[in-house]
Amino acid sequence: MRRVGLPVALIVVLVVLSYTLPTSRLLVLENVLALALFAVATNLLLGYGGLVSFGQASFYGLGAYVVAASWAHYKTPFWVAFILAPVAGAVLALVVGALALRTRRLYFALLTLAFSQLFFTVAEKWYGFTQGDNGIFGTMIPSKLAEPQAGFLFVLAVTVIAMLILWKVTESPFGLTLRAIRENRERAEALGVNVYWHQLLAFIISGAFCALAGVLFVVHDQAAYPQLLDWTKSGDPVLVSVIGGMYTFLGPAVGALVYQYGHDLIIEYTTHWQLVLGIVLLAIVLFVPDGLAGLFSLAGWRRAGARVRSILRRQAEVG
């Protein structure tokens, strides 16, 4: 019951905010929701699967382009593209995953990065279809969704439903097995688990939901451009997951919130946002590897305390 209470309260607050917040602020919040879904979907690989992918922006960007390009070229209705995008994400993830998952760790990360650079180049150079660097802009979403509040509520609804599905996945036998593979690949194999197949399945699911997050971006921005597939864009959900906590389901969503508002707050005082981000990341990796969400639980505090003490002790021994 406690696990359900907080998210439900959060949803209620967000709905109330949609009636009270000025448009500009509502749009920021909408952005947070899209990033949160992007991060939670990526964290299925990162936190649950132990797979560091630096190419999830490929699927995010693909989702955006499915809506934008199909509108620009075929006048496809938004609702059709909305369904097509995650399917396209899943298919692309099947192809990329089938190849990249033949390798491990660093090589896997590098391969996903290489693929994402490839798709980035395609988006940039295939002018006839993507309008290259200019990107695609226009009224590609129904006019109803272009209204700030309706748009926000739509993004909220999609995010909530998508997260419920992803949560279900992580609490299923498949989710448990994915964690076992993360913890100890050889041991899971020795139990009779086909590791490659499970990781591929996770990759496909993640790809589909990253693409869905890309659709939400289009609802927010009514645009698609190559930077959406850039490798720095792939870095966002990874950073956000680490900040928020990759071993809790909603950790990455917390991370998305902190990341967005932290960014907005910090750039008011300094131009060195990247520097502050770097310091925060360092502190989290060193002292609270369970992320900010880990600090919501007593056990998380204890572990963080023990961590700080042990680092200080080691420092004392060295110095």
Next chain:
Amino acid sequence: MGVLLETHGLVKAFGGFHAVDNVDLVVNDGEIRSVIGPNGAGKTTLFNVVTGHLRPTHGHVRFAGEDITGKSPHTVTRHGLARAFQITNVFPRMTVLESVQCAVLARRRRTSDFVTWYHRSARDAAMEVIEAVGLVEVAEQEARTLSHGDQRALEVALALATGPRLLLLDEPTAGMSPWETERTVELVRDLARARGLTVLFCEHDMNVVFAISDRITVMHQGRVIAEGVPEEVRQNEEVVRVYLGDQV
């Protein structure tokens, strides 16, 4: 009583060095078989080749009448041959219950099911195994917080939960307290006698070996140098010279 596991002319070479050298091993259904021998004799390597963790250089492995030579570890496990490792090899951030549930789900081929809830799936079957190895009290604890002896017991539980016909145990009592060792010995005996499981294990504790083995295979420098019931092996001169001599 038929033959369950059979290796024929099994060789595993690392470069020019033969860690397993022409081993013919026949394990009958329902027996408790131990493999003993000095450090580096090739026991773990033999297990690795049998379970598909290593590909043999030469030779064949047959299990329950089927050729399983060179099959991948997860396929071998599905044939009914499960393994507990010499180096404790568990899932650190998962609880005992979750770990064993995962093994039960693997047995039922349900690991890619994302529709049901894992809390409900396989819970009873998992608890039964956890009870058998005596880990009920720590069932909700993460594996990384367990004592060494309990981690070894979890190791056995994981193998057991995959529902094997043959259980391979690589030094199951290594690093255990006398009390834990006794518990493990009783467990293995019970598994073989009451559930009809076949057990193949290697072990350096000769009290354990002579207490529960139906037959003993002795390895030295990759080869089998003797095999027989405990009495025969105890009196074999070569065995005493290369191994048992320094055990007493």
